[in-house]
Amino acid sequence: MAQDNLRFYNMLVRLVQNNRLFEERAAVKKVWEKDGNIFFDFYFYRNHKSYIFDSHFVRNLTDLTNEKLYKTPRIFFEEYLKEHNPEAESEKKKVIIDKKIFEPLDVDIVIMRFLSSCEKNMTIVKEQIIYDFICKKLPETGGLSRQYITAYLSEIQPKEDDFYQALNRIVKKSPEEAEELVRETVKICQSDGQLHYNEKLYLAELLQTLRQNGVTPSVGF
Numbered sequence: 001m002a003q004d005n006l007r008f009y010n011m012l013v014r015l016v017q018n019n020r021l022f023e024e025r026a027a028v029k030k031v032w033e034k035d036g037n038i039f040f041d042f043y044f045y046r047n048h049k050s051y052i053f054d055s056h057f058v059r060n061l062t063d064l065t066n067e068k069l070y071k072t073p074r075i076f077f078e079e080y081l082k083e084h085n086p087e088a089e090s091e092k093k094k095v096i097i098d099k100k101i102f103e104p105l106d107v108d109i110v111i112m113r114f115l116s117s118c119e120k121n122m123t124i125v126k127e128q129i130i131y132d133f134i135c136k137k138l139p140e141t142g143g144l145s146r147q148y149i150t151a152y153l154s155e156i157q158p159k160e161d162d163f164y165q166a167l168n169r170i171v172k173k174s175p176e177e178a179e180e181l182v183r184e185t186v187k188i189c190q191s192d193g194q195l196h197y198n199e200k201l202y203l204a205e206l207l208q209t210l211r212q213n214g215v216t217p218s219v220g221f
Contacts, residue, residue: 008080008083009065009124010025010065011028011063012062013058013061014058014061017057025046026044031076031077038073039052040053043124045125055074102134102141107166107170109130110163110166111163111167111185112181113130114158114159114166118198118199123192127153130188131150131153134149135149167209175215178210185206189203
């Protein structure tokens with residue numbers, strides 16, 4: 001799946017094909033209008049594939065994050081445009097990041113960002129997990145826009161050395177904080193339905209570092 005910054009990542013889409021109605025959980029990668037028709041580019045989580053649909057085949061959509069129902073594709077399209085207008089994109093480029101607000105989580109973010117991309121398969125779901133973690137752990141970020149936090153995360157591109165340096169600092173965390181970090185990191189790695197080789201390797205390094213310092217997270221891994 002493309003690494004797009006999408007708000008509509010947790011949608012229940014109701015589609016009509018061959019006079020049959022069926023539902024799919026999907027992310028809306030892109031929506032556009034051409035010759036009076038609206039088209040959707042959906043990423044389906046069930047089979048990890050993207051498909052383009054004419055809106056004539058889309059009955060309605062529900063945002064599972066906030067349970068908001070979009071009764072018609074046109075209603076959804078209008079809200080999508082508000083989220084993806086050129087002015088917003090222009091403002092995004094002008095965002096100046098004050099990184100100090102994120103400093104209390106710098107170790108966590110390095111570890112989570114490294115594990116999320118170590119298999120070169122960064123997805124919007126992984127990005128969302130990190131975003132939710134930041135908002136939960138740093139309530140002061142509640143006043144920041146999603147665009148601002150995403151811009152900050154895009155600047156964090158840790159290498160292997162950065163990961164191991166972060167491991168050296170993780171031992172200063174409380175057992176509860178360490179377990180929460182490991183739990184969220186495992187969630188990131190399992191978000192595509194499987195644990196890849198590099199993900200297993202670096203997760204093992206993370207757990208071993210904690211165990212050597214007397215912390216044994218119970219995360220089912």
